[in-house]
Amino acid sequence: MDRKAYKVVIIGSGFGGQCAALRLLEQGIDDFRILERRDFMGGTWCQNRYPGAAVDVQSPLYSISSEPYRWSQMFAEQDELQRYTHGVIDKHGLRARTDINTNVREVRWDEAAKRWIIGTDAAGTYEAQILINASGPLSTPVVPNFPGRDTFKGKSFHTNAWDHDYDYRGKRVAIVGSGASAAQVIPAIADQVGSLHVFQRSPHWVLPRPDRKFSSFERALLGMRPLYKLLRWSIYWALESRVIGFKYSKTMLNVVAQRVALKHLKAQVPDPVLRQKLTPDFTIGCKRIILSSTLYPALSRSNVTLHDRHDGIASINERGIVTAQGEQLDLDLIVWSTGYDATDGVISYPVIGKGGTPLSQVWAQYPRAYLGTAVPGFPNLFVVTGPNTGIGHTSAIFVIESQMNYIVDAIRRLEKSGKQSIEVSAAAEDAYTRMIHTEMERTVWKAGGCKSWYQSKSGHVVAMFPGFSFTYRRLASRFKPQHHVFA
Incomplete structure (x- = not known):
């Protein structure tokens, strides 16, 4: 053969x-x-094209060391990461x-x-x-096998395989999951859908996202290899200090990071009931920390409902989701943001x-x-x-x-x-x-x-x-x- x-x-x-x-x-x-x-x-950044997709590590560091790039912002979005990826592929044949x-x-x-x-x-x-x-x-991708999952007559897909031909505007939508992908999708579509039900197994700690656009002058500086390398290493050492909290000092996590996260939550979620649902009961860092300045405002919208583990999914039928409280939610779209x-x-x-x-x-x-x-x-x-x-x-x-x-x-x-x-x-x-x-x-x-x-x-x-x-x-x-x- x-x-x-x-x-x-x-x-x-x-x-x-x-x-x-x-x-x-x-x-x-x-x-x-x-x-x-x-x-x-191209992998991840050419496959994951869901609304709001972006990297959660600063772009000058989240890049191949031998392939610098004039990034447009500190945390690159999917389309720019895809351009970067294709550029590397084409440059080296x-x-x-x-x-x-x-x-x-x-x-x-x-x-x-x-x-x-x-x-x-x-x-x-x-x-x-x-x-x-x-x-x-x-x-x-992983999609949980809830009872009746395959009987749903509406549209459903995983964030890993987002259907861009489907128009979700004005539709009744559910997002199952509350991790990193969901935290990006929710703010991106919340103001466009008719209603949005978010099913959260457990809350995540959320910190503000320190993102910003680079000016044309800054982008020109990124084109200079010595300065690009200096920026990479500056970001690297700043991030590396987090390991002290993750491994050596829970006090540092609680006093510094967790306090910032709680302040962020309180400032952006005025409703005490919703705020309680969004407050984790574990040490910050135990699960992936989410960087977002837009997630909490999106979850606080009047057309968005957050379901926690006490009101999760009991089953799925042809019309939509039946919650653990027995409520029938009629839906047009179910988005599985349930990881890998x-x-x-x-x-x-x-x-x-x-x-x-x-x-x-x-x-x-x-x-x-x-x-x-x-x-x-x-x-x-x-x-x-x-x-x-x-x-x-x-x-x-x-x-x-x-x-x-x-x-x-x-x-x-x-x-x-x-x-x-x-x-x-x-x-x-x-x-x-x-x-x-x-x-x-x-x-x-x-x-x-x-x-x-x-x-x-x-x-x-x-x-x-x-x-x-x-x-x-x-x-x-x-x-x-x-x-x-x-x-």
Whole structure:
């Protein structure tokens, strides 16, 4: 059977896939192919086009370090992020190195050939010595299976797949979920819909969004690399200080951040009943903190109703939603803003390693990996934004680029060894994972009194790295041959 053979196959064309491709090209490795399951490239910021979509990390830092950009505002909106993403792709000729509409069905390690065999739905079979999974943790949407969900006769979709052909103006709309995406959608549509019902499982802490437009002079300054780099690092170190609160000082969280959040809530929500519904009962930072100066005013509108866990969804019928209080809500549109399978479903397709062992079996209790990137028994496989590489206080791209230091080092060491495969040892992975979860016990994500998407079904916090991002970069930049097996 004909197979398309490459030295490296990258699965996913978002920022993870782009960073991998750029680093490979930088190393003189051009024998690679990017596989993208959608009919377009770009990942999150080309897929998530719901109203109000924007980044919650300052744009000069939320960008590839080697690809500066003259941003129009501090927190870029979706359309500008998409332009930036496409600019990177086109500048480096990545379209010609990508197969779109190529959904990976399964990847399997061929021990005899020391190659990964990648099966796809419609594009045939690929093989590669090195496999880099960059499909991302926020790529598999989750929609709760409420009783009667499929009987609804109106329109429904997930924020990840917003239907821009549907006109929601003047319609009766429900948004299920109250996290980061919902917090952006609600203010964007509240003044245009007839009525809006927001179903909140639990409230989030909200801080003001310190956004602003850059002047033409400031944008010109952003075009100067030394100044751009200075701004990036200024933002980076300011954000890095948050880890002190997340891990080392709950007093700092309570006195500084939580006090600001409560003041913000009181100033923007005059109704004491609504304000009580919107007041979390857990330590700030335990769940993702929302940055918004428009969410609370939108929830306070007369055409918006907030349903908390005492008045949640009991069932769905052809007309709409029946609440836990027995109220029938007739609706035209249900928007699922219910997040992603970002912990137990880190990789959405089957991965079969040495001895026919499925990765799902190895990760049955909870996903785990050395540096969040390499797994024993799965040679030459590198997972971008894998277990415990999420970061709650700064740019995810900083961590992705840190992972690339390790991945490129591993490939270079493999080439110099004259061997065909590199694999992290079970002892090294186990020691690393035990260290991660020991450190996690001290963090607000584990001890803050909430249940969040950061946690796997086992209760382990799998999404987050329990420390400073520069600590992760240091760990990823010091390749340790003794932790690896070459064959």
